[in-house]
Amino acid sequence: MVDTPEFVSGSAGHEEVGRAHGRTGWRSLPFATRWSINFGALLLALVGTVAILNSTFYSASGFVSSYLDSIAAGDTTAALAGADIERDAATSTPLIAPLPGELDRMQLLSDTVRSNGTHLLLFSFTLRGSAHRASFTVRPDAALWLVFSGWRFAESPFGTLTVTSHGDAEFTANGHRFITAGAGLSAEYAVLLPALVTLSHDSPYLVAAPTEVTVLNAATTVTAEVTPAPKPRFVAEVQKQLSALLDSCVTQTVLQPTGCPFGQDINNEVEGPPHWSMRSYPRLTIIPGATEGTWVVPPSAGTAHLVVPVRSLYDGSRSVFDRDVPFSVSYSIGFTDRGVSISSR
Template identity: 40%
Template sequence: MAAVVGETTGRSPVPRATLLWLGLGALVVVLFFVTIAVLNSTVYSASGFAKSYVDAINRGDTASALALAGVQPTGASGDELLTVSEKGAFRSVRVVGDVTERDGDHRVAVTYETTTGAQEQTIRFTIRPSGTFGGLFGRWEFATPPTASIDVTPRNDPRFTADGVEVTTKGADLATRYTVLAPAAFTLSHSSTYLTARDTTVSADAVGQVVSAAVDVEPRASFTAKVRADVTKYLRTDCLPQKVLLPSGCPFGESVDDRLTGDPTWTMATYPAVSLQPTATAGVWDVVAATGVAHLNVGAESLYDGHDYTIDKNVPFRVSYQVTIGSDNGLTITPK
């Protein structure tokens, strides 16, 4: 039979809208895999892992930094600095190298500057694959824990602060080793009621590095002034009023062979200057031996010829005390 004029033969053409949707779907799939590839080469790469770790330290997120490092504090002595925030310790953090070794490990180099110094530092990590998550993104871990050690010696007192957090060692003048996340940059100091120390900056910029720092604890001016005031008050209120030649419990006195005709009168010509020095015992300070001058005035009668005369003389003396700082910050001053 002949075909009717105008009749359509064969399959109908695919609608244009369907072709458009198929194209969009293909584009989405392509973009999805491109996105995965980009993320795996940046955020979820070995270098991205290393930078995320250093960034966590720098923003003070110690929990995330410890988790990325695979390090957990045990509460033992030496772990105290692992949880001290280093927020804002670094600037200009960037990855400058990522070399893949034959075994699949990555040698990643990260540079940064500490906020306490302009010199650029470079730290290197060894990072290895540890599987994937979601079946799409790479997981990474440190082949070697990114830690370093700081040996801190607090002089004259067992306490110091690290970025404002107080730490107590086993004893003054003893070096204690602390584990820290690397890179690390701490300001060590001391600040208590009577003692102080200048800030000391210590940094560790290599995995496995051991660095040393000392905190020189010194008496505050107010500590010396307080001891001076207490010594002066004791001499003035406990010693000078005693109407005897040898005041009890006092550092000065005078022996007279003749008979006294009146009560001795003591005044202070020069109070001893007070300065402090540390001892081998934490919390105990010595008052450096200092000289004062008391003045004695008393009438006397000579046993030789019976004439009366007046003793009016300066009596030099030396003082030496030990000062103990109590747990309540009270001071105990003991003659030596």
């Protein structure tokens, strides 16, 4: 049997022949020429990639977007390091770290190039669902790896929050505990812009409901106050101590019990031991004292009862003194390692 050669006809045949000639032609080129062409193509691709990255990720807007992404993630370290923020001037100012998930929906609205080469970028975003806007100013910095655009903040992205904690020097900001120099004394704290700070207080005897404070620019210092109120436990503890004191007072068989808020003067002769009892205990409230960090029980009324046999100095007749004795209490309250202490005002 004789093999019959295969023939490829039509356009397919022409394409095959063309490919064959193309391969032969490419291979026939000198190595240096082929290397130069490959290198040129690679260089063009690299230049194109660098151009794309410099217009997106390594652009002024990309720089700020990366910073905002770090804040949105609650990553303070990344926000500081990635944005190359210097904190030397703020080392004495405590930083309130952002909470993850508060900052969301960041979007660039405008990028204005100024005559001095800085970029003014306006972003919209939400802080816990509330819409806001803020601007950032950046300037060119040294190139990264000699090819990628470098940027840094021309205006500090730090804001200032001044907090005054009343009634207690301690408060909580974004879940972290801070202590001022004293109750009622203001203290400054740095925040990374934009910032949403939740302030609160929760200690064994005091509580302040969370309040939100928004800081959007560095030019304005935002002020906030934390004002805790007594917990029911605080009132109950003071009430317990006062009731115990009054219960001990009524055991004293004298007209003027020592260290007690009540007593009775009698102008007749006492013929037997006085007997005290409590008719009604004072119902206490607790309010801040005149001095920051102090708490007091304002004047509160109670009633004791006294029974004692007496003889008249006028005619010698005998009777029983049997009366209610109203009184009032007012106390200063202090905190100790063991809890609460009260002292008469």
